[in-house]
Amino acid sequence: MVKDTEYYDVLGISPDASASDIKKAYRKKAMLTHPDKNPNDPEAAKKFQEVGEAYQVLSDPDLRSRYDEFGKDQALPEEGFADPSEMFTEMFGGENFKDWIGELSMLKDLTETAEVLQVDGNGNGEAAADGAADSTDLQHKADSEKSNKLTKEQREQLVQLREKKRAEKLQRVEELSKKLDARLSKLILAMKDEAAFQKFITELDKEIDDLKMESFGLELLHVIGKVYHVKANAYLRSKKTFGLTRIVSSLREKGSTAKSAWNILSTALDAQNTMEEMAKAQEKGEEWDDYQRAEFERKMTGKFVATAWVSSKFEVQGVLREVCDQILQDKSVPSKERSLKAQALLIMSNEFLKAERSEEDAEEARVFEELMYEATTKPKKR
Numbered sequence: 001m002v003k004d005t006e007y008y009d010v011l012g013i014s015p016d017a018s019a020s021d022i023k024k025a026y027r028k029k030a031m032l033t034h035p036d037k038n039p040n041d042p043e044a045a046k047k048f049q050e051v052g053e054a055y056q057v058l059s060d061p062d063l064r065s066r067y068d069e070f071g072k073d074q075a076l077p078e079e080g081f082a083d084p085s086e087m088f089t090e091m092f093g094g095e096n097f098k099d100w101i102g103e104l105s106m107l108k109d110l111t112e113t114a115e116v117l118q119v120d121g122n123g124n125g126e127a128a129a130d131g132a133a134d135s136t137d138l139q140h141k142a143d144s145e146k147s148n149k150l151t152k153e154q155r156e157q158l159v160q161l162r163e164k165k166r167a168e169k170l171q172r173v174e175e176l177s178k179k180l181d182a183r184l185s186k187l188i189l190a191m192k193d194e195a196a197f198q199k200f201i202t203e204l205d206k207e208i209d210d211l212k213m214e215s216f217g218l219e220l221l222h223v224i225g226k227v228y229h230v231k232a233n234a235y236l237r238s239k240k241t242f243g244l245t246r247i248v249s250s251l252r253e254k255g256s257t258a259k260s261a262w263n264i265l266s267t268a269l270d271a272q273n274t275m276e277e278m279a280k281a282q283e284k285g286e287e288w289d290d291y292q293r294a295e296f297e298r299k300m301t302g303k304f305v306a307t308a309w310v311s312s313k314f315e316v317q318g319v320l321r322e323v324c325d326q327i328l329q330d331k332s333v334p335s336k337e338r339s340l341k342a343q344a345l346l347i348m349s350n351e352f353l354k355a356e357r358s359e360e361d362a363e364e365a366r367v368f369e370e371l372m373y374e375a376t377t378k379p380k381k382r
Helices: 006-011 019-033 044-058 061-070 084-091 094-101 106-117 125-135 152-190 194-211 217-240 244-283 290-328 335-353 359-365 368-376
Strands: none
Touching (some): 006 019, 019 044, 044 061, 094 152, 094 194, 106 152, 152 194, 152 335, 194 217, 217 290, 290 335
């Protein structure tokens, strides 16, 4: 018998819910209550914060135990409650992926840009698009006509925000480069001894097994593996073709970047079109029953996830390419040593790329993924 069930009620679960059930419930509720998904609800931010607080307490065994026995007042985190928007980043990998991809910043960047554009209350869709492009390196200069719609204060703040994001990205790349370089050095050393090599691979595979169970974990593992594989192969081949392969690889990367940018735009437009369909239905006076409304909310949640995923994937690919370049193109390191690092990177990439989930694993982990695939897969024609 628990003293208080409020946090359980917020997440829609029973007091005997497992840790896995708590995490699943949080993911679903966080999506449904996120302010970006409920722009017309003045209570959205409050609801989102309540969901975050409930999860922070119930996901911590010690806090949950104190909450069950004594109630909310005795289950406060010593450092205070975390920013719910930061907890929301668990949607794509979460804390466990930080050593590999750093902290995802795109959604945070978009939020900060939106806040700047609302300084004088006249922010509009076109200006917001400029800010979003800045945050993802898709566009470095705003169109002059659109820029004229911003106040001087907004333009100055956007410039400051852009510089801040550039500095943060440089620091992120630097930190990830050091961590990856340390792993590669350890692997190179292990490659000299079969037992040590097998131990390294076993430990890496164990880490991969844990990572694949995170939300979008399998997708992220494959993204990491693919970037590592392409970069390592390009470097090793360039040694044999006097740099020609590197030029070809660079052109392919640019093509891939353009394709990714288009995917972001088309996915966002798909979500917008769905919202417009609902608006038109309401204008016509159509009344939806609870089932229709629930289905629409589920569909919109999936489209929101899809937009966030393609954006985050684009961000991760860009950061990891720079990380690999910083390691493999470091002229202060002898070419032979960099070739060894490229070979080690290939070995690691293969472990990432072959990661897969069993049917039981998939049932446990694919909460957001299922929402996205259901919302974005076109129904088969009969």
